[in-house]
Amino acid sequence: MNTTDIGVSPHVKAYNEKFQAFLDERVAPIEKDLARQGVGTPWNPKLDEAGRMHPAVWAARREVQRLSGKAGLYAPHIGAAAGGGGFGLIEQNHAVEFVYRHSGLGLGLAAYGWTEGPSPVLEHCSAEARERWLTPLIHGEISAAFANTEESVGSDVLAMGTHAARDGTDWIINGTKAWITNAHFADLIQVVAVTEPGAGTRSLSMFLVDAKAPGFSRGRDIPTMLNDGLTGTLHFDDVRVPAECIVGEIGDGFSLAMAWINWRRLSRGGMCAGWGRWLLHRARTFARERKSGGHPIADLQAVQHLIADMDLNIYQAHAAALVALTELEALGGPYAVPLDHRAPRLVSLVKVINDEAFYRVTDNAVQVRGAVGLLLGSPEEKLFRVARNLRIPAGTSEIQRNAIARGVMKYS
Numbered sequence: 001m002n003t004t005d006i007g008v009s010p011h012v013k014a015y016n017e018k019f020q021a022f023l024d025e026r027v028a029p030i031e032k033d034l035a036r037q038g039v040g041t042p043w044n045p046k047l048d049e050a051g052r053m054h055p056a057v058w059a060a061r062r063e064v065q066r067l068s069g070k071a072g073l074y075a076p077h078i079g080a081a082a083g084g085g086g087f088g089l090i091e092q093n094h095a096v097e098f099v100y101r102h103s104g105l106g107l108g109l110a111a112y113g114w115t116e117g118p119s120p121v122l123e124h125c126s127a128e129a130r131e132r133w134l135t136p137l138i139h140g141e142i143s144a145a146f147a148n149t150e151e152s153v154g155s156d157v158l159a160m161g162t163h164a165a166r167d168g169t170d171w172i173i174n175g176t177k178a179w180i181t182n183a184h185f186a187d188l189i190q191v192v193a194v195t196e197p198g199a200g201t202r203s204l205s206m207f208l209v210d211a212k213a214p215g216f217s218r219g220r221d222i223p224t225m226l227n228d229g230l231t232g233t234l235h236f237d238d239v240r241v242p243a244e245c246i247v248g249e250i251g252d253g254f255s256l257a258m259a260w261i262n263w264r265r266l267s268r269g270g271m272c273a274g275w276g277r278w279l280l281h282r283a284r285t286f287a288r289e290r291k292s293g294g295h296p297i298a299d300l301q302a303v304q305h306l307i308a309d310m311d312l313n314i315y316q317a318h319a320a321a322l323v324a325l326t327e328l329e330a331l332g333g334p335y336a337v338p339l340d341h342r343a344p345r346l347v348s349l350v351k352v353i354n355d356e357a358f359y360r361v362t363d364n365a366v367q368v369r370g371a372v373g374l375l376l377g378s379p380e381e382k383l384f385r386v387a388r389n390l391r392i393p394a395g396t397s398e399i400q401r402n403a404i405a406r407g408v409m410k411y412s
């Protein structure tokens with residue numbers, strides 16, 4: 001057995017086959033149509049006058065999400081009882097890897113629920129909220145955002161200023177969130193706010209806010225090196241939320257925010273392995289074609305070592321993810337409230353090992369191609385920027401090391 005096949009269940013095999021057919025039959029025509037419109041590519045979209053992703057690119061992504069939802073491909077990570085695919089953590093890792101390896105930087109990436117898709121946290125909602133929000137998210141009919149960070153508070157989550165006050169059975173939210181992915185387009189906001197100041201990890205709660213709610217507004221785009229026009233600011237000005245839109249219980253917000261973030265952290269395993277292998281394949285092909293001194297550069301040991309280092313980084317990160325996910329599964333998973341105290345170290349190991357290995361992989365992918373690797377708009381140039389970005393959102397590498405150290409010092 002190839003190690004890359006460990007845990008590839010019949011579910012995953014069926015998913016991957018269906019996904020490949022979906023890419024060929026449904027995604028490819030949408031990509032072709034987008035290319036004709038001259039609005040950039042899915043990975044380097046043109047931006048509108050406010051700096052947001054061009055509406056035609058966003059519409060193409062949404063179309064892929066809707067079609068994927070209809071085909072039952074969008075939410076393998078959500079439990080079967082809630083209407084998702086019910087995949088285990090290892091199965092999810094393999095499915096994400098397949099999606100990234102075979103979509104490259106194309107629109108196929110939109111076909112697997114990401115930050116803007118259904119989060120496992122929503123399984124903690126009331127039956128009414130699940131029906132209103134989780135079901136349409138699983139079907140790709142709407143999109144979501146997670147609003148935790150603020151201009152002056154990122155890692156230091158408990159210091160946030162956004163707060164919610166009780167009014168009868170409703171809650172009234174006030175505050176501003178920043179650096180929010182999908183801020184410009186989300187229909188649903190999963191917002192974290194202070195409900196009991198001074199109560200430490202019980203001081204926060206998570207609420208579901210309809211983007212049409214009075215008092216909610218979208219702010220400016222925040223341009224980043226990703227240059228995709230998807231990150232922005234959100235304002236909550238006396239936004240009224242009914243009790244059924246509380247996620248979990250009042251006071252669960254910190255644990256739920258961590259659960260949402262754990263979902264994103266763990267996705268790095270499949271993402272880095274999938275994109276890593278795609279880049280490795282491109283590097284090998286390029287090295288066989290490009291000549292120096294009359295011979296392919298693939299014959300040069302210096303270039304072979306760049307490629308060998310790509311392979312070893314992908315291999316170690318992939319293997320680490322499979323081991324950590326197996327351990328996490330045995331501990332009851334990464335989304336429980338309360339969470340097993342041994343889980344955060346494992347989640348952080350997956351994130352930091354994959355993010356840092358992938359950064360080295362993209363660096364070598366650029367180097368193998370020489371100047372062509374630096375070409376603005378090339379996949380290698382874009383993924384180098386993506387890889388640099390990955391070490392900050394969903395918790396910086398330093399914050400991951402804090403969690404790993406806590407796990408080692410206190411619990412092992």
Ligand SMILES: Cc1cc2nc3c(=O)[nH]c(=O)nc-3n(C[C@H](O)[C@H](O)[C@H](O)COP(=O)(O)OP(=O)(O)OC[C@H]3O[C@@H](n4cnc5c(N)ncnc54)[C@H](O)[C@@H]3O)c2cc1C
Pocket residue numbers: 115145146147148149152153154155156178179180181182224226231389392393394395396397398399402
């Ligand atoms: C492209 C992008 C998309 C994002 N999407 C979202 C989103 O959808 N939703 C959301 O809520 N947020 C989102 N964020 C915000 C992101 O999660 C935060 O930027 C991240 O958590 C870091 O917070 P910060 O930027 O405030 O940095 P800070 O917390 O100010 O950190 C600055 C530096 O200090 C270090 N540091 C801070 N505290 C500690 C500590 N205790 N121990 C060790 N080192 C420390 C950090 O590692 C970093 O090097 C996004 C950010 C980006 C760039």
